[in-house]
Amino acid sequence: xxxxxxxxxxxxxxxxxxxxxxxxxxxxxxxxxxxxxxxxxxxxxxxxxxxxxxxxxxxxxxxxxxxxxxxxxxxxxxxxxxxxxxxxxxxxxxxxxxxxxxxxxxxxxxxxxxxxxxxxxxxxxxxxxxxxxxxxxxxxxxxxxxxxxxxxxxxxxxxxxxxxxxxxxxxxxxxxxxxxxxxxxxxxxxxxxxxxxxxxxxxxxxxxxxxxxxxxxxxxxxxxxxxxxxxxxxxxxxxxxxxxxxxxxxxxxxxxxxxxxxxxxxxxxxxxxxxxxxxxxxxxxxxxxxxxxxxxxxxxxxxxxxxxxxxxxxxxxxxxxxxxxxxxxxxxxxxxxxxxxxxxxxxxxxxxxxxxxxxxxxxxxxxxxxxxxxxxxxxxxxxxxxxxxxxxxxxxxxxxxxxxxxxxxxxxxxxxxxxxxxxxxxxxxxxxxxxxxxxxxxxxxxxxxxxxxxxxxxxxxxxxxxxxxxxxxxxxxxxxxxxxxxxxxxxxxxxxxxxxxxxxxxxxxxxxxxxxxxxxxxxxxxxxxxxxxxxxxxxxxxxxxxxxxxxxxxxxxxxxxxxxxxxxxxxxxxxxxxxxxxxxxxxxxxxxxxxxxxxxxxxxxxxxxxxxxxxxxxxxxxxxxxxxxxxxxxxxxxxxxxxxxxxxxxxxxxxxxxxxxxxxxxxxxxxxxxxxxxxxx
Numbered sequence: 030x031x032x033x034x035x036x037x038x039x040x041x042x043x044x045x046x047x048x049x050x051x052x053x054x055x056x057x058x059x060x061x062x063x064x065x066x067x068x069x070x071x072x073x074x075x076x077x078x079x080x081x082x083x084x085x086x087x088x089x090x091x092x093x094x095x096x097x098x099x100x101x102x103x104x105x106x107x108x109x110x111x112x113x114x115x116x117x118x119x120x121x122x123x124x125x126x127x128x129x130x131x132x133x134x135x136x137x138x139x140x141x142x143x144x145x146x147x148x149x150x151x152x153x154x155x156x157x158x159x160x161x162x163x164x165x166x167x168x169x170x171x172x173x174x175x176x177x178x179x180x181x182x183x184x185x186x187x188x189x190x191x192x193x194x195x196x197x198x199x200x201x202x203x204x205x206x207x208x209x210x211x212x213x214x215x216x217x218x219x220x221x222x223x224x225x226x227x228x229x230x231x232x233x234x235x236x237x238x239x240x241x242x243x244x245x246x247x248x249x250x251x252x253x254x255x256x257x258x259x260x261x262x263x264x265x266x267x268x269x270x271x272x273x274x275x276x277x278x279x280x281x282x283x284x285x286x287x288x289x290x291x292x293x294x295x296x297x298x299x300x301x302x303x304x305x306x307x308x309x310x311x312x313x314x315x316x317x318x319x320x321x322x323x324x325x326x327x328x329x330x331x332x333x334x335x336x337x338x339x340x341x342x343x344x345x346x347x348x349x350x351x352x353x354x355x356x357x358x359x360x361x362x363x364x365x366x367x368x369x370x371x372x373x374x375x376x377x378x379x380x381x382x383x384x385x386x387x388x389x390x391x392x393x394x395x396x397x398x399x400x401x402x403x404x405x406x407x408x409x410x411x412x413x414x415x416x417x418x419x420x421x422x423x424x425x426x427x428x429x430x431x432x433x434x435x436x437x438x439x440x441x442x443x444x445x446x447x448x449x450x451x452x453x454x455x456x457x458x459x460x461x462x463x464x465x466x467x468x469x470x471x472x473x474x475x476x477x478x479x480x481x482x483x484x485x486x487x488x489x490x491x492x493x494x495x496x497x498x499x500x501x502x503x504x505x506x507x508x509x510x511x512x513x514x515x516x517x518x519x520x521x522x523x524x525x526x527x528x529x530x531x532x533x534x535x536x537x538x539x540x541x542x543x544x545x546x547x548x549x550x551x552x553x554x555x556x557x558x559x560x561x562x563x564x565x566x567x568x569x570x571x572x573x574x575x576x577x578x579x580x581x582x583x584x585x586x587x588x589x590x591x592x593x594x595x596x597x598x599x600x601x602x603x604x605x606x607x608x609x610x611x612x613x614x615x616x617x618x619x620x621x622x623x624x625x626x627x628x629x630x631x632x633x634x635x636x637x638x639x640x641x642x643x644x645x646x647x648x649x650x651x652x653x654x655x656x657x658x659x660x661x662x663x664x665x666x667x668x669x670x671x672x673x674x675x676x677x678x679x680x681x682x683x684x685x686x687x688x689x690x691x692x693x694x695x696x697x698x699x700x701x702x703x704x705x706x707x708x709x710x
Contacts, residue, residue, distance in 0.1 A: 114134060133232075136203050150242065165227060184488075249443060263295075265331050272285065273361035315439065326435065334425070502600055509532070517623070519673055522615070531577075563578045623670045
């Protein structure tokens with residue numbers, strides 16, 4: 030893990046440093062713009078002459094982001110798994126074998142390893158089995174139109190179910206449809222050739238499994254769980270920053286919901302990989318038990334912060350005294366810094382991060398005392414809201430101090446290779462555990478079933494067209510469709526545009542790179558770079574990711590071949606055709622229009638909030654926590670459905686749903702959360 034604590038600069042102290050060297054004029058706050066916004070109470074950074082510190086802060090931010098979401102290390106793992114077989118193939122004059130090994134390793138390396146070591150081993154093992162099985166199916170069905178279309182239907186159906194489960198299984202989906210489509214496009218007829226193909230796929234699966242396990246052996250055992258919890262704290266810090274800007278303009282108000290949704294998504298992702306709750310943990314495994322309590326602390330802090338955002342609606346920031354606005358802005362800045370420092374402390378377990386967090390918590394206590402002594406405005410509602418914010422901040426201080434205590438009680442985290450004996454590692458692949466994972470992966474509802482059927486039918490049609498018209502490189506039709514197609518029309522259309530644009534540009538650049546002489550070995554270096562970059566941009570910008578993926582595929586299959594002018598045109602047309610078919614299928618094949626599904630989502634959200642209401646007064650603490658998370662998930666689903674409904678093509682939409690959602694779901698849910706927390710504090 031990167032040395033985050035040694036390279037990250039505390040943004041609060043950097044602001045002080047910037048203000049020290051900034052011109053005197055930049056230190057004067059703008060009285061017209063000074064409200065509950067910490068960014069506008071500091072320096073005017075546009076006038077700050079020391080660009081060096083800005084650049085250093087950008088580097089520190091990049092390192093911090095990499096520590097929270099290790100995309101670069103994931104890309105390096107894929108680059109090593111995909112490039113090493115190519116280098117071996119060039120060195121031994123067995124490039125075709127190297128390409129099949131690299132292709133298999135690349136497919137399995139798309140499995141994102143976020144869970145525990147046990148989870149990673151089982152997931153990589155399942156991915157290897159899926160790649161081997163569907164490679165076999167694709168190889169033996171390639172010469173038959175009927176078998177190819179039937180196999181494509183089953184493969185696309187299974188892959189779509191896996192894709193619909195998010196981070197847990199989206200990488201496994203690639204193992205299914207990529208190996209089937211490519212092997213089906215290049216079938217083998219003779220038994221020796223089929224056997225050799227399977228050996229190469231098995232070697233690729235074993236190589237990917239080895240690189241994945243090797244990348245996990247030196248990580249601390251609880252680091253994946255700590256990273257999930259750190260992401261929750263980090264999303265809460267982003268929410269606090271948005272609240273501090275919520276009085277600026279309408280855009281900040283709209284962003285507030287997105288930040289709240291990010292907090293709920295971070296909590297849900299944590300439960301996806303670590304489903305145990307506090308009452309299910311035991312002190313026998315003290316590290317995990319303390320982390321379960323720490324995650325609960327983060328959830329409670331999130332509820333308090335969202336309640337603070339609700340109270341901000343009752344405050345006219347423009348009518349407050351300037352001194353009070355400065356104190357309020359500093360209060361939000363200190364709260365954000367304290368939560369942010371705890372997120373880093375959870376991830377790094379460094380003592381210096383603890384000191385920074387404690388200093389910000391002490392700063393919060395002093396600010397609360399100062400604001401309480403300040404004479405408030407005569408407006409009763411506004412005064413009540415300010416006092417309520419101070420009360421909620423005081424509760425958060427107790428939760429933040431408890432969080433630091435939990436981390437201290439957890440102790441040091443030992444590496445995996447020191448924690449797993451040979452016997453314990455052998456029992457990781459127990460059949461009962463594998464079947465449990467399989468049952469989790471194949472769990473689906475009505476919407477996911479419709480999406481799977483739509484994808485299966487569309488992919489089968491795409492493969493039929495490619496086979497029937499004998500399209501050269503026609504496998505790009507179903508391959509592009511499976512990448513582009515999404516459960517909802519809007520997302521499919523957006524991804525189709527990005528896919529076509531990125532593919533055209535990537536194909537053009539990749540084809541031009543084929544002019545480079547093979548003896549310069551530039552293409553091998555570029556291939557390594559594309560493996561790294563396509564993982565990094567897959568989460569950042571899909572248009573750029575599509576460009577890099579296309580460039581990668583062009584280099585992978587043509588690393589020692591000459592340029593073919595028709596190759597670019599064929600791939601471009603197939604990519605456009607597959608993307609177009611994906612968009613059309615969103616209209617014609619079992620469409621999931623939110624005009625129809627929004628009332629169902631709203632009904633489920635109201636039902637979940639009702640169960641949450643009854644558990645608040647009549648249920649146990651354990652059931653309350655479970656129902657609280659279920660209500661949050663349903664509320665998030667109905668908000669997302671409403672946003673998709675407003676963006677769907679057709680007649681003018683009604684906003685009546687928004688009032689119902691806001692008044693009967695969101696406010697009721699958070700009031701109940703605060704009521705329950707008040708009983709515990």
